[in-house]
Amino acid sequence: MANKIIGIDLGGTSIKFGILTLEGEVQDKWSIPTNILEDGKHIVPDIIASINHRIDLYKLDKSDFVGIGMGTPGTVNIEKGTVKAAFNLNWENTQEVGPVIAKAVGLPFVLDNDANVAALGEAWVGAGENNPDVVFITLGTGVGGGIISAGNLIHGVAGAAGEIGHICVEPHDGFACTCGNFGCLETLTSATGIVRLANKFAEEYEGVSDIKAAIDNGDMVTSKDIFVAAEAGDSFALTVVDKFAYYLGFACANLGSTLNPDSIVIGGGVSAAGEFLREKVEAYFKKYAFSTVRNTTKIKLAVLGNDAGIIGAASLALKFKGE
Numbered sequence: 001m002a003n004k005i006i007g008i009d010l011g012g013t014s015i016k017f018g019i020l021t022l023e024g025e026v027q028d029k030w031s032i033p034t035n036i037l038e039d040g041k042h043i044v045p046d047i048i049a050s051i052n053h054r055i056d057l058y059k060l061d062k063s064d065f066v067g068i069g070m071g072t073p074g075t076v077n078i079e080k081g082t083v084k085a086a087f088n089l090n091w092e093n094t095q096e097v098g099p100v101i102a103k104a105v106g107l108p109f110v111l112d113n114d115a116n117v118a119a120l121g122e123a124w125v126g127a128g129e130n131n132p133d134v135v136f137i138t139l140g141t142g143v144g145g146g147i148i149s150a151g152n153l154i155h156g157v158a159g160a161a162g163e164i165g166h167i168c169v170e171p172h173d174g175f176a177c178t179c180g181n182f183g184c185l186e187t188l189t190s191a192t193g194i195v196r197l198a199n200k201f202a203e204e205y206e207g208v209s210d211i212k213a214a215i216d217n218g219d220m221v222t223s224k225d226i227f228v229a230a231e232a233g234d235s236f237a238l239t240v241v242d243k244f245a246y247y248l249g250f251a252c253a254n255l256g257s258t259l260n261p262d263s264i265v266i267g268g269g270v271s272a273a274g275e276f277l278r279e280k281v282e283a284y285f286k287k288y289a290f291s292t293v294r295n296t297t298k299i300k301l302a303v304l305g306n307d308a309g310i311i312g313a314a315s316l317a318l319k320f321k322g323e
């Protein structure tokens with residue numbers, strides 16, 4: 001009887017795989033490097049070979065599996081199983097992904113955008129605790145997100161729902177964003193965004209601060225340096241983190257007032273700042289959110305780390321259950 005699902009998290013440097021139970025428990029996981037050479041033409045064959053090898057290695061049978069789900073960067077056509085504009089994979093033009101993998105492995109296959117898939121993972125067995133209403137925000141080199149409302153992953157009319165990184169939070173004198181707009185959340189609350197904020201504030205700050213001194217000196221300062229200094233009481237770093245928390249809390253308040261989810265889950269590398277950051281974001285969230293939302297929507301930290309991708313991807317395949 002089919003009682004397993006396969007989740008794939010396709011990224012620019014590695015492809016992560018997981019074999020999971022239908023309840024979302026990871027039974028096995030492995031990864032291979034992503035070969036993006038020659039316009040990324042090796043990626044799909046590498047995925048097929050790796051899955052088939054693993055199934056043979058463990059003497060499993062295709063009939064043990066309900067299906068395969070995958071999260072990918074780029075613009076996804078869910079119905080056709082195609083991906084384009086995934087520049088970190090060298091996939092500029094439309095790639096046939098879903099039908100090719102489904103045929104070569106012999107299992108049903110479904111794919112979605114990587115941030116959406118991570119949201120599904122956290123919502124299912126992570127911080128979302130399987131609640132049907134969860135918003136996920138990931139803070140990394142960029143800012144991504146996913147929205148699950150009444151149990152449905154929200155895609156919108158053109159697949160751009162949940163692009164939380166491009167919510168405008170600084171309409172007056174915002175930094176330029178890669179999307180062409182100014183003042184997007186991503187320009188302020190990504191790993192590079194907080195450094196940008198620190199550089200801006202350093203021009204005006206007159207107190208004593210190691211971080212400000214490092215910036216004035218032209219030294220490389222990371223988002224982690226800023227959070228560590230803030231937690232240690234550096235007043236300049238605290239000013240920067242407070243502004244960061246304001247932008248994120250403001251965005252969370254407006255997402256909350258729109259969707260009233262059970263929780264807004266914050267993940268990604270920058271969220272390693274943990275409870276110190278969460279409570280600051282929550283304070284601004286409570287300040288700006290509608291009263292009912294303020295009292296019912298929770299601000300949480302993600303708990304699955306890197307596994308959110310394979311778990312959420314695998315959950316996509318649950319739709320094949322009973323087929």
Ligand SMILES: [Zn+2]
Binds near residue numbers: 165166177179180184
């Ligand atoms: Zn933008």
